[in-house]
Amino acid sequence: MGTSFAAEEEHDKPHGYNISDNVDILAEIMSRLDGRSLGVAACVCRVWYAVCNRDSVWEALCDRHVSGGDAGPGTRSVVRALGGYRRLYRLCVGPVLDRLTGSTGPDRWTGARADSVEVRGNVSLSLSLSLFSIDCYERLSGGSLRPASLLFLSKPVDVS
Amino acid sequence: MDMEDDTVQVRENSAEDTEMLELPKDPAEVKASEFIKGESSKEIPVESQQPELPENVVLQSLEKEEFIIKLAVGQQSEIIKNAILDGRGENPVPLLNVSAPILAKAIEFWKRHIDAAEGEDLTEWDKAFLGDLSQEVLFELAAAANYMESKSLLDCTCKFIADIIKEMKVEEVRDYFGIECDFTEEEERKMREDNAWAFEQ
Numbered sequence: 579m580g581t582s583f584a585a586e587e588e589h590d591k592p593h594g595y596n597i598s599d600n601v602d603i604l605a606e607i608m609s610r611l612d613g614r615s616l617g618v619a620a621c622v623c624r625v626w627y628a629v630c631n632r633d634s635v636w637e638a639l640c641d642r643h644v645s646g647g648d649a650g651p652g653t654r655s656v657v658r659a660l661g662g663y664r665r666l667y668r669l670c671v672g673p674v675l676d677r678l679t680g681s682t683g684p685d686r687w688t689g690a691r692a693d694s695v696e697v698r699g700n701v702s703l704s705l706s707l708s709l710f711s712i713d714c715y716e717r718l719s720g721g722s723l724r725p726a727s728l729l730f731l732s733k734p735v736d737v738s
Numbered sequence: 739m740d741m742e743d744d745t746v747q748v749r750e751n752s753a754e755d756t757e758m759l760e761l762p763k764d765p766a767e768v769k770a771s772e773f774i775k776g777e778s779s780k781e782i783p784v785e786s787q788q789p790e791l792p793e794n795v796v797l798q799s800l801e802k803e804e805f806i807i808k809l810a811v812g813q814q815s816e817i818i819k820n821a822i823l824d825g826r827g828e829n830p831v832p833l834l835n836v837s838a839p840i841l842a843k844a845i846e847f848w849k850r851h852i853d854a855a856e857g858e859d860l861t862e863w864d865k866a867f868l869g870d871l872s873q874e875v876l877f878e879l880a881a882a883a884n885y886m887e888s889k890s891l892l893d894c895t896c897k898f899i900a901d902i903i904k905e906m907k908v909e910e911v912r913d914y915f916g917i918e919c920d921f922t923e924e925e926e927r928k929m930r931e932d933n934a935w936a937f938e939q
Contacts, residue, residue, distance in 0.1 A: 597873075597915045603880050606892065610900035617933035621908045623917050627929065 598625040605629050609638035613672045636663035640671055645700040656707065660714045670709040673731035674701045795822060796830035797845075799838040804830055807845055814848045816887035836882040843871070843879055847891055868898045873915070 620630035640663050678699045716725035795812040797805045812818040821831045883891035
């Protein structure tokens with residue numbers, strides 16, 4: 579690393595040092611963020627955007643919240659074939675978790691905070707992959723229409 | 739006399755052979771299993787013929803500064819553990835990517851964790867320890883933990899930084915880490931649109 583130790587003593591703000599220099603560490607940090615924070619982090623700068631879009635980061639997040647299956651190479655290849663972990667979380671795992679925990683999430687723009695920031699809870703692997711398959715099927719066969727079947731997860735559907 | 743010859747031979751062989759021959763326990767002999775638990779006998783004579791099982795390990799930082807630590811402390815880093823277990827007797831262990839102050843902090847962390855009582859919760863200590871560090875040192879410590887393959891330290895530092903980020907909005911993150919936004923206005927707008935789901939209820 580070789581960064582001067584004396585420099586940081588002079589100035590509290592890093593001077594001549596940049597957190598974005600070490601993307602591997604950035605990825606390690608991102609792997610420990612929740613879904614919403616990853617969305618925020620992606621907006622910070624180009625390097626952060628690139629790291630936040632690494633599928634491995636979303637895989638780590640999904641692994642924390644998906645249970646009941648072997649999260650090994652077999653699962654990984656299925657998820658990749660269906661569209662990747664980022665898509666899996668954003669379309670299936672994330673919305674389901676919100677439903678399960680009743681979490682409304684913090685509103686980042688106004689800074690309003692929800693009571694529970696850390697979403698705890700698990701979605702079963704089979705449910706996640708089933709939902710994901712629906713999305714994949716729609717994309718493959720839907721033509722110009724945007725996949726919409728999974729919208730019921732995030733928006734209320736009137737079934738009256 | 740033959741027994742003594744066998745004993746001498748055993749000393750030169752690996753610890754596994756010692757176990758198979760069922761010789762009486764000699765304080766000077768350290769079995770591999772004890773070694774891994776870090777319970778090596780304190781009475782290993784200097785002229786021990788097993789150089790790969792030292793009680794202390796010498797670490798060498800980027801500036802060639804040397805740190806002497808107990809074996810058990812150093813084993814929390816895979817790099818250090820492998821350097822010793824490989825039996826090459828590489829001593830001091832060169833850690834040329836880690837500067838001395840960072841290495842000192844890592845050692846302090848490992849020491850506290852190895853000294854912890856069974857089931858003791860060190861979360862508060864960890865938070866206080868890391869909270870004291872400047873941002874740059876914290877980040878360099880994470881990088882060093884990654885380089886030295888120390889899972890406990892890496893987990894701890896990255897989780898700490900992640901917890902800081904969790905509390906923040908985009909602008910706050912930029913301010914805190916001194917990051918300049920390098921998106922164009924158009925790109926930024928698109929970025930926020932793409933990630934609007936992260937901000938929606």
